[in-house]
Amino acid sequence: MDLGLTDRVYVLTGASRGLGFATAQCLVADGARVVLSARRADAVEAAVAELGGSDRAVGVTADLADPATPERLLTTAQHHFGRVDGALVSVGGPPTGSAASVDDEQWRQSFETVFLGSVRTVRTVAAALPDGGAIALVLSTSARGPVPGLGISNGLRPGLAGVAKDVADEYGPRGVRVVGLLPGRILTDRNRELFAASDDPDRARTEVEAAIPLRRIGDPAEFGRVAAFVLSPAASYLTGVTVPVDGGALRGL
Numbered sequence: 281m282d283l284g285l286t287d288r289v290y291v292l293t294g295a296s297r298g299l300g301f302a303t304a305q306c307l308v309a310d311g312a313r314v315v316l317s318a319r320r321a322d323a324v325e326a327a328v329a330e331l332g333g334s335d336r337a338v339g340v341t342a343d344l345a346d347p348a349t350p351e352r353l354l355t356t357a358q359h360h361f362g363r364v365d366g367a368l369v370s371v372g373g374p375p376t377g378s379a380a381s382v383d384d385e386q387w388r389q390s391f392e393t394v395f396l397g398s399v400r401t402v403r404t405v406a407a408a409l410p411d412g413g414a415i416a417l418v419l420s421t422s423a424r425g426p427v428p429g430l431g432i433s434n435g436l437r438p439g440l441a442g443v444a445k446d447v448a449d450e451y452g453p454r455g456v457r458v459v460g461l462l463p464g465r466i467l468t469d470r471n472r473e474l475f476a477a478s479d480d481p482d483r484a485r486t487e488v489e490a491a492i493p494l495r496r497i498g499d500p501a502e503f504g505r506v507a508a509f510v511l512s513p514a515a516s517y518l519t520g521v522t523v524p525v526d527g528g529a530l531r532g533l
Contacts, residue, residue, distance in 0.1 A: 286311035302504030344397030350404035379431030411455030448520035464526025493528035
């Protein structure tokens, strides 16, 4: 299938590694160009180099909690590639711990980055997109069901899923699509850290895999391919939904 991504331009946050970088790889492989951001300059530089350099990718060192970040990404895309067709809004996972055990400062910092930073980016990017533009928010299966030990995610991700649905209704008449993506257990650095923090990492992984119908942890590229499709013109009638990428782990219909 031709996804129609050739020479289209996407901005991606939290994209120097993990699910954001996997999506950038899939977009570039299908002919798109990307502007990616992350907080560490060395990680951004390495990601751009791996994607093929400035002909295909440009990096911006930025924090999603900074109100200036979305406009910087748009300006960079317009300056280097002359257009913007969509965005993947991804942010690193918030601190672990139950909702009752994390403190006010952890809640506040996570809200500023995970929630408000994402909403601000969606709002800013959507205003600049043409008919046919698309935005995907990287959420979590915690948007549909709590994940033990991830209280902040359990609190914030469902709210972002609601925001995605709300703005999909608002921007739909302009031809701009908004979709939420719900990754389950994908073998990113984040999930490696979660396994490592358990008393028995090997047993923890075995138990997680046993609860997934496909009986394995996902590969980041498997998420990236779904995200690239959702952002592409090939998914032109897909909006206002949340799409699990979890190997069947969610039990709801």
